[in-house]
Amino acid sequence: MIETLYLFLLCLMIYLFWLFIRRPANWLAAALGGAAGLAVLARPPALFLVPVFLYHFWRAKRWRSAVLLVVVLLAIFIPWTWRNWQVYGEPMPFGAAGNFNFWIGNYHGGNGEQSPTEEHIQFAAKYGVREINSESLRQFKIFLRDYPAEFLKLTLLRVNKYFSIFRPMGFWFYLRGPGQFLFILSSAVTSVLVFILALAGILKIVATRDKRLYYLLALTVMTPLIVFITVVETRYRFPIYPLLAIFAAYFIVSLGSRFKWRSEKLLWLAVALIFLNGAVDLFLNIGLIKERLNGFF
Structure with missing residues (x-):
């Protein structure tokens, strides 16, 4: 439910921002601040x-x-922060357990995914929210200090997994066997098409220097940043899909009435890059992928 609401608010933010670029107005800035405030709460x-x-x-x-944007955003955001302060004794503007992912995604020997160890589970069961947040940041800082190279490796792995075509959605608890496999297959096909066409669109924007869409590129870069330094999960790709869909549509429209698929070099470059990234993920995690596939039949 929250994911769906967040996607709606994200699309609303993009729409309002684009309207403001075309026809600047203070009421649009206020509306954008409201959408941003609600999205941050989600x-x-x-x-x-x-x-x-x-x-x-x-x-x-x-x-x-x-x-106006900042004032409206804060007007929505501050009451939640104040509520957490009253309940937990400190502001906690980003929720009650926002720091936990910094710890479970960054520890010596980890894989960068949301897979807590026994130490994480026991600590979370024993202590309250304040202690979890504090200890999570402390452990994250220790990891950065003692294992900077491993943190860089985990960050690169998270980037790889985030854009991997071998990480489709569909691992839902209410689906089993062939039905789940068909759902995952449809998700995988959609991911491949969106990733390839979106990357081709981004490459075309860069090649033609279409400055109108540079802001969308900036939003696309900013969207997954926190995932790259905490934990990566397939569902965390949801927020970037609306932006990728815009770039994919831009590329298709740029081809005009003549669909020059075979002669479009940027398209084939995008195909090569997306499949190369997926191949790296497949090579590094073949055991996990086999394990999940075996559960469908």
Whole structure:
């Protein structure tokens, strides 16, 4: 339910921002601040998109619009922060257990996924929210200090898994056997098409220097940043799909009435990059993928 609401709010943010770029108005800035505030309440990583909006306001010298956006966002955000302060004794603006992923995604010998160890499970069962948040950040800092190279490796692995075509959705608890496999197969086909066409669209934007869409590129870069340094899960790709769909549509429209698929070099470059990334993930995690496939038949 929260994922669906977050996707709606994310799409609303993109739509309002694009409207503002075309026809600047203070009421649009206020509406954008409202959508951003609600999106942050649903999923805190939405806050990473706000600097992109403010950068445009700064370039356009829309100071009043920038103030309106921030004021409305804070008006929505502060009551939740105050509530957590009253309940837990500290502000906790991003939820009660937001720091836990920093720990379970970054430890010596980890794989960068949301797979807590026995130590994580026991600590979470024994202590409260304040202690979990504090200890999670402490352990994350220790890991960064003692294993910087391993943190870099885990970050690269998370980037690889995030965009891997061998990480489809469909591992739902209410599906079993062939039915689940068909659902996963349809998800995989969709992921392949969206990733390839979106990357081709991004490459075309870069090649043609279409500055109109640079802001969408910036939003696309900012969307998964927190995932790359915490934990990667397939469902965490949901927020980037609306943006990728825009780039995919841009590429298809750019071909015009003549579908020059075979002669489109950027398309084949995108195919090569997406499948190469997937092949790396397949090579590194072949055991896990086999284990999951064996459960379908």
